[in-house]
Amino acid sequence: MANDGNQAVPMKTANASTSRTPALAPTEKSRKFSGMDFKRWQQKMFFYFTTLCLQKFIKEDVPDLPDETPENDSFLVIEAWKHSDFLWRNYILSGLEDNLYNVYSGVETSKELWNALEKKYKTEDAGMKKFVAAKFLDYKMVDSKSVITQVQELQVIIHDLLAKSLVINDAFQVAAIIEKLPPLWKDFKNYLKHKRKEMSLEDLIVRLRIEEDNKAAERRGRGNSTIMGANIVEDNKKRKKASGPKYNPSKKRFSGNCYNCGKTGHKSTECRARKKDK
Numbered sequence: 001m002a003n004d005g006n007q008a009v010p011m012k013t014a015n016a017s018t019s020r021t022p023a024l025a026p027t028e029k030s031r032k033f034s035g036m037d038f039k040r041w042q043q044k045m046f047f048y049f050t051t052l053c054l055q056k057f058i059k060e061d062v063p064d065l066p067d068e069t070p071e072n073d074s075f076l077v078i079e080a081w082k083h084s085d086f087l088w089r090n091y092i093l094s095g096l097e098d099n100l101y102n103v104y105s106g107v108e109t110s111k112e113l114w115n116a117l118e119k120k121y122k123t124e125d126a127g128m129k130k131f132v133a134a135k136f137l138d139y140k141m142v143d144s145k146s147v148i149t150q151v152q153e154l155q156v157i158i159h160d161l162l163a164k165s166l167v168i169n170d171a172f173q174v175a176a177i178i179e180k181l182p183p184l185w186k187d188f189k190n191y192l193k194h195k196r197k198e199m200s201l202e203d204l205i206v207r208l209r210i211e212e213d214n215k216a217a218e219r220r221g222r223g224n225s226t227i228m229g230a231n232i233v234e235d236n237k238k239r240k241k242a243s244g245p246k247y248n249p250s251k252k253r254f255s256g257n258c259y260n261c262g263k264t265g266h267k268s269t270e271c272r273a274r275k276k277d278k
Helices: 005-019 038-051 071-094 098-104 110-138 147-163 170-179 183-193 201-243
Strands: none
Touching (some): 038 110, 071 098, 071 110, 110 147, 147 170, 170 183, 170 201, 183 201
């Protein structure tokens, strides 16, 4: 080649820098960030950029080359850095919802963009932790709703707590669910609280499901007994109504004289006086 050695090496370095920045496959892109669950989104993005060898651009500024570096070499190195930073910055922007993209599209470098997102949304994540924790503590079960359904709602809140890096072990989850059982479950709650053998969350849910099925069967049984009792009372009323009241005509009073005592108004057979000797 006609070019001298001083030009060949920088060109190879520049090409090597750009060759390590392949386009991110559409199937590998994480869900776009909308302002919620920043930490989860950030971790996914950082993993993808690590596979592309771009993670250093969230910490590094434009390279500061020594003064003795040839001008052509310096130009190629800086241009290679700018190209990779351009890709990094736009990968981040493409991972944002449109409303956030409009807010942050004016940030010049990937490091500034990454830091700006961290500064805003890591603080908001801390506030969300308090909100989710308060939601968990305030949750109360009611008798008018299925206990299993309410346990599932509580598990969703617990999942949100775990997603916010708030550690809640299984033993605490079991104890919290037992304590939040509704008033009509008081006896069963006391039974569970005094069990010596430690239960897993799965075991507790199975026990609650069985107990709820038993309570439903008891309610159905009581309902059937009430209906049968009501039918019996109704049948008795109908029978009485059909037969009607019995007519007992009053006896006609005797108007003659008693042969035994001689008094008027009764017969000798009804007389209470001492019988006369014949």
